[in-house]
Amino acid sequence: MKPPIAARIGYTRTVHGITLEDPYHWLKDPGYPEVSDQRVLDYLKAENDYFDQQMAPYAGLVTSLFEEIKARQPDEEESVPYKQGHYRYRWRFEKDAQYRIWLRAPVNQPEDWQVMLDEPALAREYQYFSLGGLSVSPNGRYLAWSADTSGSERYRLSITDLERGIAIDEPILQTLDAPVWAADSEHLFYLRVNDNWRPHQVRLHRLGEPLANDVVVFEEADESFFVGLDETQSEAFIQITSADHVTSEVHLLPANQPRAAPRLVCPRRQGHEYQLDHREGFFYIRSNDEHKNFRLAVAPDSTPEPENWQTLIEGSDSHYLTGHLCFKNHVIVSERIDGLDQICVMLRPGTADAHTHYIDFPEDAYSVDFGTNPEYDQPTLRLAYESMVTPLTIYDYDLGSRQLETRKVQQIPSGYDRDEYITERLMIPARDGVLVPVSLVCRKDLSRNTETPLHLYGYGAYGMSLSPGFSRSRLSLLNRGFIYAIAHIRGGDELGYHWYEEGKLDKRTNTFNDFVDVARFLVDTKYTGPGRLTISGGSAGGELMGAVINQAPELFAAAAAHVPFVDVLNTMLDGDLPLTPIEWPEWGNPIEDKAAFDLIRSYSPYDQLVTGNYPPMLITAGLNDPRVTYWEPAKYVAKLRHLRTDDNWLLLKTNMGAGHSGQSGRYDALREVAEEYAFLFASLGLVSSFND
Numbered sequence: 289m290k291p292p293i294a295a296r297i298g299y300t301r302t303v304h305g306i307t308l309e310d311p312y313h314w315l316k317d318p319g320y321p322e323v324s325d326q327r328v329l330d331y332l333k334a335e336n337d338y339f340d341q342q343m344a345p346y347a348g349l350v351t352s353l354f355e356e357i358k359a360r361q362p363d364e365e366e367s368v369p370y371k372q373g374h375y376r377y378r379w380r381f382e383k384d385a386q387y388r389i390w391l392r393a394p395v396n397q398p399e400d401w402q403v404m405l406d407e408p409a410l411a412r413e414y415q416y417f418s419l420g421g422l423s424v425s426p427n428g429r430y431l432a433w434s435a436d437t438s439g440s441e442r443y444r445l446s447i448t449d450l451e452r453g454i455a456i457d458e459p460i461l462q463t464l465d466a467p468v469w470a471a472d473s474e475h476l477f478y479l480r481v482n483d484n485w486r487p488h489q490v491r492l493h494r495l496g497e498p499l500a501n502d503v504v505v506f507e508e509a510d511e512s513f514f515v516g517l518d519e520t521q522s523e524a525f526i527q528i529t530s531a532d533h534v535t536s537e538v539h540l541l542p543a544n545q546p547r548a549a550p551r552l553v554c555p556r557r558q559g560h561e562y563q564l565d566h567r568e569g570f571f572y573i574r575s576n577d578e579h580k581n582f583r584l585a586v587a588p589d590s591t592p593e594p595e596n597w598q599t600l601i602e603g604s605d606s607h608y609l610t611g612h613l614c615f616k617n618h619v620i621v622s623e624r625i626d627g628l629d630q631i632c633v634m635l636r637p638g639t640a641d642a643h644t645h646y647i648d649f650p651e652d653a654y655s656v657d658f659g660t661n662p663e664y665d666q667p668t669l670r671l672a673y674e675s676m677v678t679p680l681t682i683y684d685y686d687l688g689s690r691q692l693e694t695r696k697v698q699q700i701p702s703g704y705d706r707d708e709y710i711t712e713r714l715m716i717p718a719r720d721g722v723l724v725p726v727s728l729v730c731r732k733d734l735s736r737n738t739e740t741p742l743h744l745y746g747y748g749a750y751g752m753s754l755s756p757g758f759s760r761s762r763l764s765l766l767n768r769g770f771i772y773a774i775a776h777i778r779g780g781d782e783l784g785y786h787w788y789e790e791g792k793l794d795k796r797t798n799t800f801n802d803f804v805d806v807a808r809f810l811v812d813t814k815y816t817g818p819g820r821l822t823i824s825g826g827s828a829g830g831e832l833m834g835a836v837i838n839q840a841p842e843l844f845a846a847a848a849a850h851v852p853f854v855d856v857l858n859t860m861l862d863g864d865l866p867l868t869p870i871e872w873p874e875w876g877n878p879i880e881d882k883a884a885f886d887l888i889r890s891y892s893p894y895d896q897l898v899t900g901n902y903p904p905m906l907i908t909a910g911l912n913d914p915r916v917t918y919w920e921p922a923k924y925v926a927k928l929r930h931l932r933t934d935d936n937w938l939l940l941k942t943n944m945g946a947g948h949s950g951q952s953g954r955y956d957a958l959r960e961v962a963e964e965y966a967f968l969f970a971s972l973g974l975v976s977s978f979n980d
Contacts, residue, residue: 386953421466439947579603655755738817834893
């Protein structure tokens with residue numbers, strides 16, 4: 289079967305006096321988000337058929353890998369219960385189920401677990417099902433939950449009367465994230481997205497009333513800002529956040545006065561980000577107004593304006609404050625010190641008996657974050673901990689005794705011995721002399737040489753860090769002699785906010801250079817060898833894949849780019865797309881700024897494709913993806929087929945009923961991982977040596 293060849297149809301436009309040619313522009317359905325153009329659908333189907341045909345000889349390997357990865361997942365699994373109000377809550381996977389069942393039990397009847405929400409039953413009639421969030425009313429009677437059944441991230445919000453076991457009121461369409469209840473359990477706040485998928489409103493619904501009576505509590509007029517909704521840990525205030533990637537502002541209203549007018553805490557100022565939580569009459573505010581690594585300030589809840597902010601923790605070059613959480617007697621601060629996660633516990637700050645300590649963890653390199661901590665007055669802090677060799681572990685930290693209690697360790701039924709693996713951290717020099725952190729893991733008995741396969745993963749955008757965490761699926765690489773490496777390149781925030789700034793806007797190319805320089809170092813120092821280095825990344829990490837392959841195609845033996853953001857220039861020139869206006873602070877606005885236009889054009893993977901040889905590549909897309917629209921990877925593959933001069937694999941797989949995150953079921957998602965691994969093994973010519 290020959291690969292599909294997309295038609296080249298003339299299309300040009302002129303921007304800043306430069307004429308742009310885009311013969312694959314037709315792959316963008318003008319009716320998006322509805323995709324009904326038969327030419328487009330036919331092309332995507334042809335690519336899917338070609339993917340199936342090319343992978344058919346490796347069907348046995350895919351199945352073997354899938355069963356192997358699946359065997360590391362418990363048939364049945366349940367979460368650690370947590371208490372909220374008069375109930376304890378947990379989720380559970382039944383045997384071979386793709387989705388969770390959500391349960392609760394009265395505190396005074398701890399074994400009387402009752403089903404609140406049955407995802408398998410709800411998902412039965414859909415190809416795709418994703419729970420957006422669920423929220424129980426303060427009186428424990430009502431459950432508000434939302435679901436996406438297409439991958440488009442346009443959720444339908446429903447309300448269930450848990451006492452009677454029936455749905456009440458009309459379903460609410462076009463919502464996002466979890467709703468928030470007012471203190472009276474009669475009013476419900478929810479987000480509304482517009483036709484272009486921008487969360488722009490907070491609305492208030494009263495139980496028993498028609499949706500036509502719902503009140504618009506807040507509306508954001510600026511299309512470059514998205515609206516968020518939350519409540520403080522104390523449950524005393526409803527928070528409405530309006531933000532882009534670098535600027536935020538917060539409006540508050542008392543949870544017991546749902547019809548009060550929202551109060552602005554601090555007006556938005558370009559580049560100023562702040563978040564707050566509440567305890568005992570005070571707001572605790574994490575703000576970057578005085579230092580890019582943030583400070584923690586405190587202000588009375590009656591006068592929360594910035595002129596009343598008093599610094600509790602100063603901003604620091606070495607301590608990067610990443611978040612905070614308020615309990616009745618404690619303020620918990622998550623930090624990153626020299627790239628390592630830390631949890632700081634502050635007892636009654638501002639009082640005579642205040643003191644601070646850090647939690648000790650059992651390893652030198654790890655990842656830790658807050659777990660589920662729903663109550664304001666609780667004696668323990670739940671944490672989620674892992675490392676590259678330690679499976680996800682749920683701890684409860686006793687805030688009084690300062691002891692960690694292990695509540696759950698991620699199960700691997702097929703067996704796992706962490707002592708058989710080793711992890712290390714390297715600092716690798718980039719071309720400008722900056723040292724880039726790299727985390728590696730492999731088997732202890734591995735002999736490293738130029739024949740050793742190594743898989744390198746990266747992201748590098750939006751200030752999102754890649755933690756050195758654990759992966760059950762990854763063991764299928766490690767047990768076949770791979771080294772797995774994560775490049776903590778600029779654009780993430782692993783080393784602080786400056787690390788993010790050094791990989792965005794006019795410094796965006798640092799991200800790509802860092803990744804290429806890390807790859808070359810690993811080859812030059814014989815962690816691996818020529819023809820043995822594979823790479824992957826998704827979304828903005830898919831843009832990374834395209835850019836580094838354009839820069840050094842000979843360096844990589846194979847690449848997997850998932851829902852890759854590769855048509856950067858055209859997307860940033862289209863202000864009508866859902867994410868474009870909010871993305872301009874990250875990439876620049878090429879519509880108004882010619883310098884931004886020139887820079888983006890200089891690295892945009894789609895625009896920089898040239899005639900030549902490219903490594904084997906696997907590209908994925910989601911037809912309903914609102915974040916990276918399907919036509920970006922489709923156009924990229926079509927153009928690459930036209931320009932490449934080699935016979936290597938170029939595969940495009942589009943999920944026709946899913947979105948940005950691929951398949952939704954826990955096992956369906958694992959099959960996609962198995963397909964990627966089989967692609968890597970086949971590209972390296974290692975299939976026969978694995979005897980699969």
